[in-house]
Amino acid sequence: MNFISIDFETANQQWAPCSVGYAVVYDNKIEHTFYSLIDPKQPFTQVCMMHHGLTPDSVSGAPEFPEIYEEIIRYAAQLPVVSHNVSFEKIVLEKSVRRYLLDMPPVVYYDTMRIFKDNYLIADGSSLPAVCKSLDIEFINHHNAHADAVAAAQVMIEMSSNANNKIREYARSDRYDCRNLGPVDEFIPTNNNSFFSRFVDPNNFVKTTASLDSADDIVINGSSFVVTGTIKGVTRPDLYDFIKRHGGSVCKNVSYKIDYLIVGDQDLSIVTDTEGAKSIKIINAESIRAAGGKIKIIDAEDFTKLMSA
Numbered sequence: 001m002n003f004i005s006i007d008f009e010t011a012n013q014q015w016a017p018c019s020v021g022y023a024v025v026y027d028n029k030i031e032h033t034f035y036s037l038i039d040p041k042q043p044f045t046q047v048c049m050m051h052h053g054l055t056p057d058s059v060s061g062a063p064e065f066p067e068i069y070e071e072i073i074r075y076a077a078q079l080p081v082v083s084h085n086v087s088f089e090k091i092v093l094e095k096s097v098r099r100y101l102l103d104m105p106p107v108v109y110y111d112t113m114r115i116f117k118d119n120y121l122i123a124d125g126s127s128l129p130a131v132c133k134s135l136d137i138e139f140i141n142h143h144n145a146h147a148d149a150v151a152a153a154q155v156m157i158e159m160s161s162n163a164n165n166k167i168r169e170y171a172r173s174d175r176y177d178c179r180n181l182g183p184v185d186e187f188i189p190t191n192n193n194s195f196f197s198r199f200v201d202p203n204n205f206v207k208t209t210a211s212l213d214s215a216d217d218i219v220i221n222g223s224s225f226v227v228t229g230t231i232k233g234v235t236r237p238d239l240y241d242f243i244k245r246h247g248g249s250v251c252k253n254v255s256y257k258i259d260y261l262i263v264g265d266q267d268l269s270i271v272t273d274t275e276g277a278k279s280i281k282i283i284n285a286e287s288i289r290a291a292g293g294k295i296k297i298i299d300a301e302d303f304t305k306l307m308s309a
Contacts, residue, residue: 001160001167002026003110004075005082005153007145008092009052011059013235015095016040018054020068021146023153024075025082028161030153034071035146037062047236050252052143065096077105084128084152085270086111086170097176104176111170112155113270119165125272125280131155205230205265209276210286215302218260221247226254228281229264231300234307242307254284256293261285264300 004024011018017038024032037054039062049055072093083089086109097104116122116131124130128151132139137154141147159165208229225243227236227250239262240250254261266277273283288295 001028001156003080003082003153003156004072005149005156006072006076006089006093007083007148007152008089009054009143009145010048010092011040011042011054012045012048014042015092016042016099017065017092017096018044018048018059019052019145020072021144021149022072022075023150024079025153025157028157030150030157033146033150036068036071038068039064045235045237046240050240050250052145064100066100066102069096069100069102073104076107080108080110080169082110082112082152082156084112084131084148084155086113087270090171090173094173094176098178101178102176103179104173106175107173109170109172110156110167112152112159114170115159115165115167116155118168119159119162122272125283127280128152128155130280135159205267206277208263208266208278208282210263210278210282210297212263212299212302213296215298215306218296218298218303218306220306223259224249224251224257225260225262226251226258226281226285227262227264227300228279229266229300231262231264231304234300234304239304239307254281254288254295256288256295258285258288258295261295261297262300262303263297 002025004022006022008017009019010016018040019037021035022033023030037059039059041064044056090109113126117126120134124133128148129139129142132151132155135155135158137151137158139151160167220243225248227239231239243250251258261281263282266279268274268277271278272280285295285297
């Protein structure tokens with residue numbers, strides 16, 4: 001199979017890329033890889049910096065997206081685009097094309113996460129590290145764009161090499177010719193932007209079916225928190241800042257050391273358990289709680305009431 005595997009890391013929740021990696025594959029062999037930092041010319045949010053470790057200083061002097069886009073599109077114009085949870089890369093790419101008033105030819109997308117779910121028994125989740133582990137693919141440095149792109153390429157190579165696997169497209173995009181659309185500011189996306197809503201279906205975001213604990217006796221000072229899902233009316237940075245100002249700490253992953261998992265609405269297009277609307281963090285928290293661990297699973301709306309109390 002021939003394709004280009006792409007991974008973006010973003011500076012904020014407005015999908016502004018701050019790094020990109022890709023791997024070009026011909027006949028199921030990686031022939032070329034590329035990595036670059038990107039100066040998004042936008043602020044970084046704390047949650048994104050915690051996610052990938054990049055900061056405004058990291059990208060100072062790096063090229064802006066249009067320069068990097070030339071590297072990407074010369075392959076993406078001819079080859080399918082592959083990513084793990086490709087909806088994210090699709091949004092970043094197409095929003096950046098509009099933001100910078102560029103021209104993008106039609107693109108075909110494949111999602112290694114969905115293909116894995118279609119063909120394999122999910123034991124440890126469908127995140128990129130979990131899928132690599134299931135397929136016995138060595139993977140380190142998760143959330144580095146180059147490492148993620150190469151890992152997704154290796155996953156696709158492994159899955160497409162098995163003749164019994166069903167390999168289906170995720171989506172096709174029409175041509176985006178944005179060169180004469182008008183002022184750039186018009187296309188800076190927000191959560192209420194109609195262009196944003198073209199890619200994010202609000203009907204996909206639902207309450208989890210997990211059993212929730214009471215928020216009445218939450219102790220923030222000295223406690224550790226993990227957050228999953230979308231929280232209405234509150235940004236992640238504001239939520240994290242509230243926790244830290246009240247003596248708590250915020251962590252990336254659920255473990256036996258965590259005191260609370262704050263659960264917002266779950267995106268059914270990416271969660272591990274779609275029937276129960278449970279992310280891998282919720283599943284892990286339920287397992288820890290069932291085994292007698294201290295973690296409590298708290299509804300985000302109940303927790304945010306503390307912020308306005």
